[in-house]
Amino acid sequence: MTTALAPGADLARNPKVRQWLADHRPVLLIDNEWVPAKSGKTFETINPTNGQVLSIAAEADRADVDEAVKAAGRAFTEGPWSKMGPGEKARILRTFAGLIEANVDELAELEALDNGMTLATAKAFISVAVESLYYFAGAAQQIFGQTAPSAPTNFNYVLREPIGVVGAITPWNAPICANIWKIAPILAAGNTMVLKPAEQTPLTALRLGELAIEAGLPAGVLNIVTGFGPGAGSAIAEHPQIDKVTFTGSVETGRSILHASTGNLKRITLELGGKSPNIVFPDADMSSAVATSLAGFATISGQVCVAGTRLFVQQDVKDEFVENLSTFAAGIKVGDPLDPETTMGPLASKEQFDRVTGYLDVGRAEGASVAVGGEVIGDQGYFVQPTVFDGVRNDMRIAQEEIFGPVVSVIPFSDEYDAVLQGNDTTYGLAAAVWTRDVSRAHTVARRIKAGTVWINTYLELDPTMPFGGYKQSGIGREFGANWYQHYTEEKSVFLKL
């Protein structure tokens, strides 16, 4: 049964998801209360499989962000969060992780309905999110300060303290993962936060908020404001009582957040886009290189910041590689993400569909040839075929601009020097891969490529133990890794005269 406020409940197959959508009202999470936007404004979130309205979300603006920041500020300065020890915080984060695991089917379907990724992909990303949450729960108890060497007349030490109120602005391509990758380290380091999920995919963030409350997260620690970039997003970026902003999204928005941060000199972490080189040498394990390169540009319909969308293949083996890759790509079953047979769902939004199909035209106009794909599928929803462009030069737009769809540009190279030169010829530097059985070549290329992550004979692997972030215009700062806490804490030097 649907009401005007639950237009898309019937799209759900899981009865719990249907009920959740039927019951859902457009609300924000502020101070552990579910409240409408002060303006009463709402917006629609669309199901990308059929282009119809899935649900209605509250449209936060500056006034709502203000309330959220006040709540986060209180939880930080007065407690309870700042008064809890790291062990107690860790226990809540572990309970939260357990609740996500217990609700994985429901969360995966909600993610698939809002974003368009397949159920299997959603579950895989949720398991990555859960692992990260457990990792940071443990890490909450590992943030050590230092005792400094000092004269016998002094006892000097360094404290590591949380920064304060953190604003987190996230994208729509892998919402649960993106949101947990902000929530987990921010809270583990002892901060409180205001999360703004992307307007295209607000639903699973709200469900995560419910689970966080169920896990015992105290009021004000995690506030969730759904809304648009120019409204809620820029209010966070500019807010004088927000101490740090961490953002994942486009370079353009990253730049405007950096500008906005100058008002109160916020700490900033930016995880931006990429146009990552995936370099295949002739001595590589070709069957593995082909299959993994396909996943490298087609996972979540290619809407992945680290996607390997510039595929450099040594010229002697390039034609055979393109042939095999095209055969594999043609075998991808594009369709309804809730259908278990489907291996690729639609693009997440109309805007993204227009952008990707626009680049299919650009590629053809630039003289690249379509080895496979290149067309839209059906007349409803935002489906495009996985597409391999052959005959691409590295200076073409389809080789330089982030398309954020299942589209790869194959570019030939002559030797190792040429591969590195072309691979680095981009304004981005998020990730790269090299395929070879030659150990020296693998490590040499890994060192020469200017990217925050380099994969050797693999792709798309991420681990909370490994730093993640970009060189050049792919971002500022790193998340995860052994030094993760440096990005969410301040150092304080304490001098004591004995």
Ligand code: NAI
């Ligand atoms: P976007 O960067 O504009 O949106 C990401 C988030 O930023 C959303 O939550 C949005 O509401 C917010 N935002 C937008 N403008 C803002 C502002 N002025 N101040 C504060 N927050 C703001 O990305 P968009 O427009 O959705 O996608 C455009 C392109 O960006 C994509 O086609 C893709 O190339 C790239 N992108 C890269 C992502 C990544 O993971 N690195 C994720 C999403 C998009």
Ligand code: MG
């Ligand atoms: Mg935008």
